[in-house]
Amino acid sequence: MSETLESAIRDISQACGNDRSRMMDIVEAVQAKYGCVSGEAMDLIAKQVSTHRVEVESVVSFYAFLSEQPKGKVVIRLCDDIIDEMKGSESVAEAFKQELGIDFGETTPDGVITLEKTPCIGMCDQAPAALINNEIITYLSSDLAREIVRKLKKNPDPKKLVGRLGDGNNASHLVHSMVHNNIRLAGEVIFSEMAPGAGLKNALALNPQEVIRDVKTARLRGRGGAGFPTGMKWDFTRQATGDKKYVLCNADEGEPGTFKDRVILTEKSDLMFEGMAIAGYAIGADTGIVYLRGEYAYLRPLLEDVLARRRNDNLLGNDVMGKKGFNFDIRIQMGAGAYICGEETALISSCEGLRGDPKNRPPFPAQKGYLGCPTVVNNVETFCKVARILEHGPGWFAKMGSEGSSGTKLLSISGDCAKPGVYEVPFGIKVREVLDLCDAEDTAAVQVGGPSGQMIGMNQFGDSICYEHLATGGSVMVFNSTRDVLTIARKFMEFFVEESCGFCTPCRVGNVLLKEKLDDIIEGKGKSGDLDYLESLGATIKAASRCGLGQTSPNPILTTIKNFRSVYEAKIAAGKVEEGFQPTFDIHAALQTAEGIAGRKSVHA
Amino acid sequence: MAKPKVATTSLAGCFGCHMSLLDIDDRILKLVELVDFDKSPVDDIKEFTGRCAVGLIEGGCANEENVRVLQDFRRHCDILISVGDCAINGGIPAMRNAVPLKECFQEAYSTDNRLGPAVYNPDNQIPNDPEIPLLLDKVYPCHEVVKIDYHLPGCPPPADTLWEALVALLSDKPVALPYELIKYD
Ligand SMILES: Cc1cc2nc3c(=O)[nH]c(=O)nc-3n(C[C@H](O)[C@H](O)[C@H](O)COP(=O)(O)O)c2cc1C
Numbered sequence: 001m002s003e004t005l006e007s008a009i010r011d012i013s014q015a016c017g018n019d020r021s022r023m024m025d026i027v028e029a030v031q032a033k034y035g036c037v038s039g040e041a042m043d044l045i046a047k048q049v050s051t052h053r054v055e056v057e058s059v060v061s062f063y064a065f066l067s068e069q070p071k072g073k074v075v076i077r078l079c080d081d082i083i084d085e086m087k088g089s090e091s092v093a094e095a096f097k098q099e100l101g102i103d104f105g106e107t108t109p110d111g112v113i114t115l116e117k118t119p120c121i122g123m124c125d126q127a128p129a130a131l132i133n134n135e136i137i138t139y140l141s142s143d144l145a146r147e148i149v150r151k152l153k154k155n156p157d158p159k160k161l162v163g164r165l166g167d168g169n170n171a172s173h174l175v176h177s178m179v180h181n182n183i184r185l186a187g188e189v190i191f192s193e194m195a196p197g198a199g200l201k202n203a204l205a206l207n208p209q210e211v212i213r214d215v216k217t218a219r220l221r222g223r224g225g226a227g228f229p230t231g232m233k234w235d236f237t238r239q240a241t242g243d244k245k246y247v248l249c250n251a252d253e254g255e256p257g258t259f260k261d262r263v264i265l266t267e268k269s270d271l272m273f274e275g276m277a278i279a280g281y282a283i284g285a286d287t288g289i290v291y292l293r294g295e296y297a298y299l300r301p302l303l304e305d306v307l308a309r310r311r312n313d314n315l316l317g318n319d320v321m322g323k324k325g326f327n328f329d330i331r332i333q334m335g336a337g338a339y340i341c342g343e344e345t346a347l348i349s350s351c352e353g354l355r356g357d358p359k360n361r362p363p364f365p366a367q368k369g370y371l372g373c374p375t376v377v378n379n380v381e382t383f384c385k386v387a388r389i390l391e392h393g394p395g396w397f398a399k400m401g402s403e404g405s406s407g408t409k410l411l412s413i414s415g416d417c418a419k420p421g422v423y424e425v426p427f428g429i430k431v432r433e434v435l436d437l438c439d440a441e442d443t444a445a446v447q448v449g450g451p452s453g454q455m456i457g458m459n460q461f462g463d464s465i466c467y468e469h470l471a472t473g474g475s476v477m478v479f480n481s482t483r484d485v486l487t488i489a490r491k492f493m494e495f496f497v498e499e500s501c502g503f504c505t506p507c508r509v510g511n512v513l514l515k516e517k518l519d520d521i522i523e524g525k526g527k528s529g530d531l532d533y534l535e536s537l538g539a540t541i542k543a544a545s546r547c548g549l550g551q552t553s554p555n556p557i558l559t560t561i562k563n564f565r566s567v568y569e570a571k572i573a574a575g576k577v578e579e580g581f582q583p584t585f586d587i588h589a590a591l592q593t594a595e596g597i598a599g600r601k602s603v604h605a
Numbered sequence: 606m607a608k609p610k611v612a613t614t615s616l617a618g619c620f621g622c623h624m625s626l627l628d629i630d631d632r633i634l635k636l637v638e639l640v641d642f643d644k645s646p647v648d649d650i651k652e653f654t655g656r657c658a659v660g661l662i663e664g665g666c667a668n669e670e671n672v673r674v675l676q677d678f679r680r681h682c683d684i685l686i687s688v689g690d691c692a693i694n695g696g697i698p699a700m701r702n703a704v705p706l707k708e709c710f711q712e713a714y715s716t717d718n719r720l721g722p723a724v725y726n727p728d729n730q731i732p733n734d735p736e737i738p739l740l741l742d743k744v745y746p747c748h749e750v751v752k753i754d755y756h757l758p759g760c761p762p763p764a765d766t767l768w769e770a771l772v773a774l775l776s777d778k779p780v781a782l783p784y785e786l787i788k789y790d
């Protein structure tokens with residue numbers, strides 16, 4: 001090798017201006033080049049950006065896509081979330097294991113292929129799916145898994161695995177992926193034709209306060225899940241003191257079952273960038289950052305291309321659209337496989353080159369955000385809505401949707417239905433209507449808003465989807481009557497246990513306790529006080545956790561207890577234990593070893 | 606009115622906790638005025654004769670017999686107390702929990718590979734008489750096997766601790782032990 005590790009790291013760091021706040025870019029580049037960020041590499045990086053080794057190490061150890069130990073040239077990450085499991089990911093997992101001769105978390109002895117599991121990668125509508133380096137493989141089967149391994153053994157280039165290309169921009173040479181958009185219902189806000197610059201031009205004809213007034217008049221609320229009024233957020237940020245301000249776009253899309261931003265990023269990124277520029281004008285920012293989840297790295301070349309075109313067309317850059325003094329540009333920051341980085345303050349930490357730890361609030365990002373400057377963080381879809389509001393006027397937008405939730409919402413629907421995909425519907429639509437749209441039959445339960453949302457049963461199918469009733473950032477998972485809600489809740493709890501950043505005890509420890517108790521109940525070891533225990537512990541975790549993850553993580557259990565109590569009760573009643581024993585004590589299991597050694601059964605058996 | 610009954614047992618314990626109970630000295634006379642002893646090594650009653658107010662458990666569960674006796678205590682006693690660190694944590698016997706059961710046996714009985722001590726056991730037999738209770742895979746603290754109402758820590762808990770706790774329970778008072786009785790350092 002002509003290039004030493006030292007010179008490579010010098011080049012990589014220099015390309016990032018030896019700026020320690022660009023740590024994510026530096027370590028991601030090293031990981032991509034060497035398959036790991038070794039101790040030696042960490043020392044070198046620390047020296048290069050004038051920080052301590054521990055700062056580098058804390059980042060490397062935090063993110064799922066970074067590692068100190070060497071990984072294979074090819075990393076297969078199979079989604080093992082609930083939707084994929086329902087579509088047969090277990091047999092795919094078996095096939096991968098057999099064909100590779102290794103287990104999950106291991107690397108083949110020749111160091112070529114690493115096998116891992118990952119939570120939702122945003123391909124639920126074409127599950128089972130896997131991420132192989134940056135390539136997305138959809139509609140997996142055990143046969144396909146075997147074929148993939150054979151091909152990789154011959155030629156370890158995941159790009160060669162991409163089968164028939166998907167529709168729309170997925171087929172462009174910049175994306176070249178087999179992902180399908182699955183746009184099932186194209187509404188007029190997101191999916192209608194757009195002329196780049198139309199919304200921005202109208203915005204620049206107003207003053208910043210008037211732009212914010214229009215966003216407020218449209219009654220736009222954030223599409224990322226929490227539903228905070230966007231105009232109000234912008235107003236706070238505009239009024240906050242600070243020379244430098246930032247616009248951050250949250251394209252982390254980590255909530256399992258959510259994949260609508262994927263489709264926007266593929267087909268309508270112009271709208272998103274336009275909305276960001278409008279936000280920049282409104283709050284007085286000259287820099288925008290799109291935080292793109294690592295799983296969507298395959299979309300980056302396309303996004304860079306759109307950005308380049310917009311710069312060319314003066315929709316970005318200096319004196320945007322001829323507006324003297326309004327300069328605005330956008331860069332893309334890649335994430336590295338951490339759900340918590342979708343939480344806005346963790347997202348800011350990550351952009352700053354730190355572990356994805358949430359920050360204390362107050363101060364809110366509007367006062368002190370990215371690098372301590374006033375910052376607006378909005379979801380991908382929120383920015384798109386802004387661009388349309390400025391294009392067509394707030395009245396046009398506010399007329400759609402329901403009283404407290406104006407406009408349309410993209411839903412990403414997956415699970416037991418004939419037509420999984422993306423639907424643009426007006427807010428206020430009933431769950432039942434949604435189920436009809438996607439051709440769901442025999443539906444017994446619907447998870448609205450992902451694991452952090454709620455699991456509802458049939459008696460709530462008449463409720464409407466909007467911030468006042470059933471809120472969702474887009475995730476709608478459909479389950480038919482053959483599915484077990486307890487197993488689904490357990491899967492979601494596993495997700496939260498895995499993704500908790502570990503900063504605060506209620507979330508780090510509490511979720512494990514919740515999951516263990518749920519395990520007991522599922523295994524027939526439940527006892528009568530268990531539901532009270534789960535409810536009170538769940539309430540404590542929600543009240544005492546520091547960020548939105550912990551504040552919503554007990555929801556899979558709490559909402560299934562609320563809406564499917566009889567399922568729990570039946571399980572607990574069925575698991576009768578021998579008189580006097582704790583339900584968790586199994587005398588037969590405890591004696592098994594000794595019976596094996598003695599070669600006989602217990603005399604009491 | 607008949608006196609309430611107390612039962613005691615030593616499972617996987619060393620009888621040190623029972624010794625500590627006897628350490629209440631002359632108060633044992635008061636205790637006998639207060640209660641009758643049922644199943645207990647103190648009076649050598651082998652089977653329960655009726656319902657008991659309080660059961661004192663020394664030692665954790667190392668074998669099947671321990672488990673059955675404990676189960677019997679739970680059936681017969683209104684209040685069960687784990688007395689001493691073995692009952693509460695498994696104690697010294699639980700040191701074997703880190704070693705697979707098979708290796709424990711080999712260490713104790715086998716003369717193979719000079720693993721075992723000086724036992725004359727040319728056939729490397731592991732005792733296997735149906736009369737000998739089978740060992741559990743590990744030593745369990747009592748509360749993992751049955752519900753335990755109170756824990757009195759100590760190795761052993763001091764006589765005064767046992768006395769104060771028993772008297773409070775038998776006279777329906779809250780068990781409010783002063784700090785000196787539950788501090789161990
Ligand atoms: C654990 C956690 C994960 C989140 N993930 C995302 C996400 O992937 N995308 C997103 O837009 N918002 C996510 N949010 C919400 C953001 O914190 C924030 O509210 C949102 O980006 C604000 O934008 P909006 O007002 O336009 O919705 C997440 C929140 C939490 C607590």
Ligand code: SF4
Nearest residue numbers: 501503504507547550
């Ligand atoms: S609630 Fe969970 S994810 Fe949020 S800061 Fe605490 S430990 Fe981290």
Ligand code: SF4
Nearest residue numbers: 618619621689690691
């Ligand atoms: S706690 Fe101490 S005194 Fe009591 S049985 Fe165990 S070793 Fe013996």
Ligand code: FES
Nearest residue numbers: 079081120123124
């Ligand atoms: S891609 Fe597997 S659940 Fe979303």
